Amino acid sequence: MTATASSAPTRRVVLITATEPEPRSFGKQVVLGGLLDHLCARLGPDQVHVILVGRTGIDRPAVPYRLHVIAKPSSVEQLTAVARRVIGPPHSSLQEAALWSGRTLAAIAQKLTEIRPDQQIWDTMRTGQYARRLGRKPRVLYADDLFSKRYASMLERIDRDPSTISDPLGEFGKLLPGAVGRVVGRKGVYRRLLQLERVLTARSEELAPAEFDATYLVNSQEAAELHERTGDPTIGTLLPLLREPAARERRWDGRPTFVFLGGLDFAPNRDGLTWFLGAFRDEVLAAIPDFRLLVVGRGSTNLPAEAAAWGEHVRALGWVDDLDEVLGSCTALLSPLRVGSGTKIKVLEALARGLPVVATRAGVLGLPVGRADGCLVASSPAELPDLLQQAADPAANPALAAAARGSWERHFSPAVVGPTYDAAFGLRPAREPVPR
Template sequence: MKLLAVIPYIPAPTWGGGARSFYVLKALASKYPVSLIALSRGEKLQEAASCGPLLERLQGVNLVASPASQWRRWRQALHVVRGESSAIADRCPPGLQDALDRALATDAYQAVYVDGALTAAGLRLPASLPLLILQHNLEYELLYRTYLTEKSWLRRWYNGREYRLVKPRELACCQRAAAVLVASERERQLLQELLPQARVGVVPNGVDLSFFAPPSTDEEEGQRIVFTGSLDYYPNEQAVLGFARQCWPLIRERMPAVEWWIVGRNPPRSVRRLARLPGVTVTGTVPDVRPYLARASVVVVPLRIGSGTRLKILEALAMKRAVVSTTLGAEGLAVASGRHLLLADTPDDFVRAVLLLLEDARRRQALAEAGRRLVEQAYSWERCQERLATLLAEEELLERRPLFRGSLL
């Protein structure tokens, strides 16, 4: 089976959703000839180097230039005028469709693998080829949750509009697909309720256990809180700003020596300004988050918006770091509060949980040990890859029969 993969960025194991794309593509390429069409946003050298070995294993790689980010707001306004969804249009610039048409005209493929239903929604795909979709989250759910939490009337209106445009397109693509791979059993059930005839399976997010290994020595530095995540991703930006406003002053009042390190790529101005606060460091883009996780006493995940599951939690647990998260932040993961991490959903409860762990090294260690065991048992990329490859090897995709019923794990 020869596959054509279409991904709206260069998959790389060094950041967020790119890691999920990277390891699923790696699993497919280990079993089948795969060619890739990807949008390139001028990735940094370290990111390009990290995905180089995978790209070299592919039959072909066609990189399509992504629209310039500085014109994003203008494009959004234009899409509004045209009655289009920006979420779909931004994933599918004209060059991507052109590259897809050329690839299909010059080679014989047995299936098309697309990263994200919204990418598929913006492309003209031949109905004769089976379609495999990898979902990182349910985009319509993310938009709806953003709409519910926004206080700005303009953002609220915009996200409500996008939700109404995106949901029917996303569901239609999932219905048409030969198989849809989601990140959690919760999402599988949601999709299956809406689309009883859809073929939906679970490929959980994972973590590279050898890369995100616990430090060989205790590297914790005093009282240090760490947040990791792509800061050009709106839910992460809002999580950081909310924590700074509602939690950080109370934590500093109780522990004046505590530090908070915000580690993630492309922080917007709103996040960079937080470096003015006492005890706060904003690193900007870093080549490797592991040194920062290794020095963390507590990793915080104060997300209020989201869908899918959070790689940042799996990475922190793999490195034996104590984690405090909102319930939504840990959604879809097989974690138990008090055993693998602490969950807290109000600012006061979140502050109490962070202070409890900062003051109790034995509690931090107990959570860290249990968290590492959990990711070893259920969330290694190797295990996810093996299960996916085994199912695809049965070639049911070509016969357009249901691939999955339930979880792969």
């Protein structure tokens, strides 16, 4: 039975986003899904509305909350906005300009008038840019992470090795018209584009908090950095709120089967996997001759060319519906990321299932975890093969798994993170536990 805040006064909340909230096939959707689950549990699904700026006329999964779809800007509107709003006032970032149109502004305003929410939650600056044109209402910015830091880390990686980053624009690139996306996807173009976007995004990040009652990021270090840059006291942290996985016994058979979790259409994921496969084959197979790596996520069937040298040691599973089934049978999660920002959802997914983690520092970004949390974090790349061997040790792995699950329960479970969402959004806790 789903808990509701029956004793609380009726409140209506709206989330405005440009990210399809379902299906939850990558980290951003998981984060939004956790927020929406919690709002529905606390307020009741009928009191939770989502305004989605996206494609119209397509089938979408059924959802418990009320979904309102507004057509995203057309290609002509996007090109016009980029030309006018980046070069001229308000000198917005490219990702903001690519989502801007007067028609979209009017449609959002009309929907907000119809819904009459008590609170507005604006998802990232892309949609948050509209808020300042709609009058001051109770509203918060769910800023996700500092995109300027992500772009800076990508630029640093490109300067070191231009061949390792493909499709660096990620979800932002999908907002662009097809022809424009193909042009800016060229390596000779996207480096300059990332340089410009890093500067423009940093400016938007610093201006945005003044327009909202509160601004939340998923990474406490990034929240502290933005506070230092702006001096704004309303900047805070909200860790991702993941569902409690189904209660299942771990079924690891002792074989060294690791899992890489994450869509390979996301540049930091592809870069990390490509680097690992290209740099560590001899060392890993010498230490663990029967090593296996399962690659799970969107686009994972399109493995990097470096996977060929590993033969049967690397296997792509593609998208899987049941993470419990896969993660519950593996030795550990491998997270060899080198770039990025925010908080690594994949690590939380592992900890929730009592799965140890072997990672680089960037691979556990945003999470203060170490061996006591079941996470073996390499202080240098050369340590990765040894840490994989440690995780595969049948004598050591059960203790690491217990530490991982314990860390989840102490720091990241719905019982711990849920109350921070209650405080952030003025929600009254339910009388009975919220099922996950």
